[in-house]
Amino acid sequence: MSAKHLETEAIRTQIDRSQFLEHSNPLYLTSSYVFEDAEDMRASFADEKERNIYSRYSNPNNSEFVEKICKMEGAEQGYAFASGMSAVFSTFAALLNSDDHIISLQSIFGSTQTIFNNILPKWNISTTYFKIDEVDKIEHLIQPNTKVIYAESPTNPTIDILDLKRLAEIARKHNLLFIVDNCFATPYLQQPIKFGADLVIHSATKLIDGQGRVLGGVTVGSAELIQKIYLFARNTGPALSPFNAWILSKSLETLPVRVEKHCENALKVATFLESHSNVNFVKYPFLKSHPQFELAKQQMKLGGNVVAFEVKGGVDAGRRFLNSIKLLSLSANLGDTRSIVTHPASTTHVKLSEENRLQTGITGGLVRVSVGLEHTEDIINDLSQALEL
Numbered sequence: 001m002s003a004k005h006l007e008t009e010a011i012r013t014q015i016d017r018s019q020f021l022e023h024s025n026p027l028y029l030t031s032s033y034v035f036e037d038a039e040d041m042r043a044s045f046a047d048e049k050e051r052n053i054y055s056r057y058s059n060p061n062n063s064e065f066v067e068k069i070c071k072m073e074g075a076e077q078g079y080a081f082a083s084g085m086s087a088v089f090s091t092f093a094a095l096l097n098s099d100d101h102i103i104s105l106q107s108i109f110g111s112t113q114t115i116f117n118n119i120l121p122k123w124n125i126s127t128t129y130f131k132i133d134e135v136d137k138i139e140h141l142i143q144p145n146t147k148v149i150y151a152e153s154p155t156n157p158t159i160d161i162l163d164l165k166r167l168a169e170i171a172r173k174h175n176l177l178f179i180v181d182n183c184f185a186t187p188y189l190q191q192p193i194k195f196g197a198d199l200v201i202h203s204a205t206k207l208i209d210g211q212g213r214v215l216g217g218v219t220v221g222s223a224e225l226i227q228k229i230y231l232f233a234r235n236t237g238p239a240l241s242p243f244n245a246w247i248l249s250k251s252l253e254t255l256p257v258r259v260e261k262h263c264e265n266a267l268k269v270a271t272f273l274e275s276h277s278n279v280n281f282v283k284y285p286f287l288k289s290h291p292q293f294e295l296a297k298q299q300m301k302l303g304g305n306v307v308a309f310e311v312k313g314g315v316d317a318g319r320r321f322l323n324s325i326k327l328l329s330l331s332a333n334l335g336d337t338r339s340i341v342t343h344p345a346s347t348t349h350v351k352l353s354e355e356n357r358l359q360t361g362i363t364g365g366l367v368r369v370s371v372g373l374e375h376t377e378d379i380i381n382d383l384s385q386a387l388e389l
């Protein structure tokens with residue numbers, strides 16, 4: 001029976017039980033599968049049967065994880081990858097040809113920019129970037145060879161919100177694919193396919209795992225597009241390991257309750273920071289002061305778990321703040337039960353010129369907090385004492 005609610009789908013979507021009638025799904029650590037006879041083997045390799053052949057192609061744990069994400073995102077099919085970045089790269093490598101052109105939001109995840117700037121140009125695939133406030137100018141960027149519009153919302157680390165419906169309309173009008181990295185929102189908070197996206201990509205390493213244990217990625221969308229991605233992946237080998245798929249499928253069962261609590265905590269942290277005299281500004285989608293507050297409310301169920309804010313005093317103050325943190329972790333991940341702080345200007349974005357950094361909204365004192373599931377009083381106390389120094 002198919003369920004009405006995403007929470008139920010995340011728990012009740014299950015591959016067939018084995019003969020042991022287990023309640024919780026087992027881990028299928030197998031690289032290949034056996035055939036009944038020569039005819040079964042022939043028909044399976046000829047794609048006349050839907051069945052597992054080899055775990056680079058498919059595995060029951062991966063299938064369950066993908067099916068859950070598809071139901072939660074409203075997608076037909078998907079493929080699970082070893083990491084978010086292998087999902088991004090394989091999606092573009094599978095769908096684009098040499099000399100194609102991408103239009104992308106500028107403030108996207110750094111490794112995705114590296115793929116666009118340094119790797120895809122090997123096949124003469126070029127990218128033109130637009131800034132967060134330039135959505136209305138995108139049509140001028142379209143070239144005869146443009147194939148894709150690419151976006152993330154909320155963005156990392158500046159927590160801007162993009163109008164997904166508007167971008168989808170432009171893509172549709174010009175017969176382009178619209179691809180969204182939905183990692184910051186998760187399918188619980190936002191379903192880009194509802195707004196017209198063709199494909200949705202996730203780094204499952206973040207809130208989907210939610211406990212900082214495994215890497216994973218997934219791309220979902222129409223059966224037609226996923227078939228191309230599947231054929232690329234089946235031959236090139238970026239598959240998610242069954243162990244990680246088992247962890248991620250289990251994690252999805254608690255995603256809705258975890259994300260609810262992450263968002264509740266993040267709103268409390270954002271509200272505290274906004275009232276602090278050593279903070280210049282706070283960016284959190286569900287704070288009224290966010291420039292795209294209304295849009296965020298239309299697109300997202302809640303504001304997510306990441307808060308950005310600017311400490312008064314520039315780069316040095318940002319570094320001092322990080323050095324004074326006692327409870328929270330200084331780490332590169334996000335979407336973990338443990339709250340994490342980062343200082344983009346001196347770490348992830350240190351290689352950018354100051355001008356480029358400022359253009360993408362990364363000021364010297366900008367701090368990103370991935371708000372975890374510790375008690376908010378403890379999170380706020382740590383931020384508070386670090387802000388006093």
Ligand SMILES: Cc1ncc(COP(=O)(O)O)c(C=O)c1O
Pocket residue numbers: 083084085086109152156181183184202203204205206215216217
């Ligand atoms: C928005 C976004 N997309 C993709 C990735 C890459 O994911 P992974 O680390 O799983 O390769 C990240 C990682 O931080 C991310 O934040």
